Amino acid sequence: MNFIQTLKIALRALRTNKMRSFLTMLGIIIGIAAVIAMMAVGTGASYVISQQIASIGSNIILVLPGSTTSGGMRTGSGGAQTLSSDDARAIMAECPSVAYAAGTVRTAGQIVSGNMNWSSVVMGGTPELFEIREWPVVSGRPISQEDENGALKVCLLGQTVAENLFGSADPVGNIIRIKKIPFTVIGILDRKGQSPQGQDQDDAVFVPLRTAQRNLVRSQRSGIVSAIIVKAENGEVIDTAESEIKALLNQRHRISNAKEPDFSTRNLSEILAVAEQSSKAMSLLLGAVASISLIVGGIGIMNIMLVSVTERTREIGIRMAIGAKKNDILLQFMTEAVLLTMLGGLIGIALGAGGATAVSRMLEWPTMISFQSIAIAFVFSGAVGIFFGFYPAKKAAGLNPIDALRYE
Amino acid sequence: MSIVISLTDIRRVFIMGDQQFEALKGVSFDIAPGEFVAIMGASGSGKSTCMNILGCLDLPTSGRYLLDGGDVGGMSTDQLADIRNKKLGFVFQGFNLLARTPAIENVELPLVYAGLHSKERRQQALIAMEQVGLSGKENNHPSQLSGGQQQRVAIARALVNNPAVILADEPTGNLDSSTTEEIMGLFTALNRQGITIIMVTHEHDVAAYAGRQITFKDGRIISDLQTSQACQAGQAGQKA
Ligand SMILES: Nc1ncnc2c1ncn2[C@@H]1O[C@H](COP(=O)(O)OP(=O)(O)OP(=O)(O)O)[C@@H](O)[C@H]1O
Ligand SMILES: [Mg+2]
Numbered sequence: 001m002n003f004i005q006t007l008k009i010a011l012r013a014l015r016t017n018k019m020r021s022f023l024t025m026l027g028i029i030i031g032i033a034a035v036i037a038m039m040a041v042g043t044g045a046s047y048v049i050s051q052q053i054a055s056i057g058s059n060i061i062l063v064l065p066g067s068t069t070s071g072g073m074r075t076g077s078g079g080a081q082t083l084s085s086d087d088a089r090a091i092m093a094e095c096p097s098v099a100y101a102a103g104t105v106r107t108a109g110q111i112v113s114g115n116m117n118w119s120s121v122v123m124g125g126t127p128e129l130f131e132i133r134e135w136p137v138v139s140g141r142p143i144s145q146e147d148e149n150g151a152l153k154v155c156l157l158g159q160t161v162a163e164n165l166f167g168s169a170d171p172v173g174n175i176i177r178i179k180k181i182p183f184t185v186i187g188i189l190d191r192k193g194q195s196p197q198g199q200d201q202d203d204a205v206f207v208p209l210r211t212a213q214r215n216l217v218r219s220q221r222s223g224i225v226s227a228i229i230v231k232a233e234n235g236e237v238i239d240t241a242e243s244e245i246k247a248l249l250n251q252r253h254r255i256s257n258a259k260e261p262d263f264s265t266r267n268l269s270e271i272l273a274v275a276e277q278s279s280k281a282m283s284l285l286l287g288a289v290a291s292i293s294l295i296v297g298g299i300g301i302m303n304i305m306l307v308s309v310t311e312r313t314r315e316i317g318i319r320m321a322i323g324a325k326k327n328d329i330l331l332q333f334m335t336e337a338v339l340l341t342m343l344g345g346l347i348g349i350a351l352g353a354g355g356a357t358a359v360s361r362m363l364e365w366p367t368m369i370s371f372q373s374i375a376i377a378f379v380f381s382g383a384v385g386i387f388f389g390f391y392p393a394k395k396a397a398g399l400n401p402i403d404a405l406r407y408e
Numbered sequence: 409m410s411i412v413i414s415l416t417d418i419r420r421v422f423i424m425g426d427q428q429f430e431a432l433k434g435v436s437f438d439i440a441p442g443e444f445v446a447i448m449g450a451s452g453s454g455k456s457t458c459m460n461i462l463g464c465l466d467l468p469t470s471g472r473y474l475l476d477g478g479d480v481g482g483m484s485t486d487q488l489a490d491i492r493n494k495k496l497g498f499v500f501q502g503f504n505l506l507a508r509t510p511a512i513e514n515v516e517l518p519l520v521y522a523g524l525h526s527k528e529r530r531q532q533a534l535i536a537m538e539q540v541g542l543s544g545k546e547n548n549h550p551s552q553l554s555g556g557q558q559q560r561v562a563i564a565r566a567l568v569n570n571p572a573v574i575l576a577d578e579p580t581g582n583l584d585s586s587t588t589e590e591i592m593g594l595f596t597a598l599n600r601q602g603i604t605i606i607m608v609t610h611e612h613d614v615a616a617y618a619g620r621q622i623t624f625k626d627g628r629i630i631s632d633l634q635t636s637q638a639c640q641a642g643q644a645g646q647k648a
Pocket of ligand 1: 423424429449451453456
């Protein structure tokens, strides 16, 4: 008996009980739709996370004041003022695996332009900062070493700040006031988007580090920075760079016991790993939920197939009397079950993809439907059919022809 | 004389729990190609049990069954299925057609399991439909056919594989007398073309179409007669 014939018989059987077939498929449809939608949301989310992490810049190490305990809890970081501009310069000059290092300070403040005002983050940073973060200006010019050396009152605006203060007009050359101090806008930075923590990175104003240290932040000593951001030469030496920095700072800060430093370092690839891990855990959870719904759907299929075998005992008897072999009957019922689940799978894929697209449209939530997830869903739905269809099909094939023929 | 069916001392014991029942107690007969045999006997005498064994749907507890020269005993279920498919045709009392399936596809069914391609199947099925006088009803479902027509479809299905033997267990049991005559006319015509027919019936006028009558009683053959003698024996039996 050929495959097309088997398929035809199965299709006819399913058509005979349209409503029942549909209801049976519903379990699979829901399961598969859930898998597809969840995978779409999950992949979309992890894509965005990796995008955001990439937006910080690659091969980056953060050096923060204050120490971490061995458990990873940061202690005394808030008020600690243990890092200086000199540390940043030394790291860049003396650590061979480091490409750039930039000291930064950070404050928040009211920014005024004419009658417009906007409160935003103000970052002070040396010119290297923009190399490290791979963040070019789109109009005007970047902060130069002369701006830094002279502690000039110039600033770069992030896109969000520029839009809120100047609308569509070009801000370059205008004067704005940061904490009442006038600054000249020298350039506009490219758009960066959200950070992994969900902050708008474009909602910031950048000034030279020394300018910020003198005019915008208060500290016990001059030259204090709130963080040093470092770029390693490349991805392979990032760990080397980190230990070089630690060694250098321990020496500079005269720390005898290396277990109690007055600074801590954070490697962004670690953050990336954490993000990846949590997105993996998420996928696993979603996968578990989806598998449960598929199993429930599969049990539904098995149940209906058993009913179907009983109902069609006489038909099975007729087929056997006429020359159907055990395998023909087995295959017939298996085909029916697999057809049910695969059809359900296809509908589920369509629904899941449609649902994911609708979600991404309405909630502006990024979703990505990968070919892989569709293939997995399709194969899985077929597998559910084979697994749960086997027992009923086996039962049908094992019937005795005479008993089956006599069955009322 | 060649022989298509040969039963030697066939016994069939049914076991139900701790009870045993011997439905066939040593049945032996030979049937030559082209014979038309009627099997008669009281209810419960073992006719259907015997037909099931002849039809390779059931195996005897003991005894030897040769079909077309081959020994049926010791064959696998798949081999038996193949024999049913290629060498035998069945006609049942209750027609046993697939519901919600066009007549022509019912007739094609044995050819599906024989592995024929759809073109050949359709061709042979159309010939069989024509043989039983149902041309034009190919696409009717069983529920859209009269009882007699349904039995004709069943006969066409039994014919379509050019079997050596057609087995019919009370084929007219569900039909009225004029339809019975039609069906018996059809059997006679098929028999004239050389097909061997073995038919179980309770009715003497139906059995009269056959050239030979075998009568069962309590699992044994009590008479095995050619037609003219069979008629007399039958009437004698009724009077007694
Ligand atoms: N599967 C079975 N299990 C137990 N006993 C059976 C089975 N099949 C048949 N029998 C018994 O075997 C005997 C013969 O049955 P069979 O069906 O062959 O009778 P029959 O001659 O065809 O009768 P009828 O004319 O009523 O159809 C009966 O007594 C029946 O009870
Ligand atoms: Mg009977």
